[in-house]
Each structure stands twice: as C-alpha cells, then as structure tokens.
Amino acid sequence: MEPSKLYRGRDAAGIWHYGYFVEQWIYGIEKKYVQVDVATVGKAIDVEDKTGTPIYTGDTFEYKGYKFVVEYDKDGAGYVGKGIDNPTYQISGYDLKRMIITGNIYD
Structure with missing residues (x-):
C-alpha cells in the first residue's frame, strides 16, 4: 500500500x-x-482509531490516565503515541487502532 x-x-x-x-x-x-x-x-498516518476516525500526526488521546500525541518516531521508523505527561511512555503504531482520538495539540 502506498503511504498517504x-x-x-x-x-x-x-x-x-x-x-x-x-x-x-x-x-x-x-x-x-x-x-x-x-x-x-x-x-x-493511514490508520483509523477504534471508531473509524482517520488519525493524523498531532492528534491526541488518553490511555490509562496518560495523555499522548501521535507523531513520527524516526528511530523506530513509524508512528507512535508519545507520552505528553510522561515522555518516556509511548504506544506503538499497531496499538493506535485501539485508541479513540480525543483532539489534537492545536485545539
């Protein structure tokens, strides 16, 4: 599949x-x-969240009480949910499909 x-x-x-x-x-x-x-x-990023909403870099979501932002991880060569409250905590691109986007960092 060609990237978006x-x-x-x-x-x-x-x-x-x-x-x-x-x-x-x-x-x-x-x-x-x-x-x-x-x-x-x-x-x-060619991934939809749990509700079918397309995910973009800069989108935000919450998981287990932490806030995350979707961004490209050049070291891992893929998209991840990077912790906003705790920058060392991140969610893999595969797991983004199980999240619900709640907004973005520009709102």
Whole structure:
C-alpha cells in the first residue's frame, strides 16, 4: 500500500482543511488552494482509531490516565503515541487502532 499523501491544516479563521500539502497551502476536495498555518499541519498516518476516525500526526488521546500525541518516531521508523505527561511512555503504531482520538495539540 502506498503511504498517504493527505494532510490537514488550519487556516487563519481556525477552519480545518484536508487535502494535499504544498509549502503553506492545502489543495483540498474543493479543488482550490487554501493558505494554512504550517504549524498546524498534520499528515494522515493511514490508520483509523477504534471508531473509524482517520488519525493524523498531532492528534491526541488518553490511555490509562496518560495523555499522548501521535507523531513520527524516526528511530523506530513509524508512528507512535508519545507520552505528553510522561515522555518516556509511548504506544506503538499497531496499538493506535485501539485508541479513540480525543483532539489534537492545536485545539
């Protein structure tokens, strides 16, 4: 399977846009470019959470009382849930399918 090329980013009005990311623009399903805040851009990781919601980098969830953020782990060459409250604690990419996304770090 080819990795996802879909991204999301928030514009100046706080609205999320989904599509392809080019520099500081999202080219979305509306077939137009929308300028987004680059700091809010997250990449789809080709995994859905327990409810079927697509997961993006920057998404957050809770597990056993700890908060996590989804990010790419270059040492493990994959996506993980990295502990926010406890940075040494992380959830494997495989286990992300069992979580429920509760938000993202930009909300």
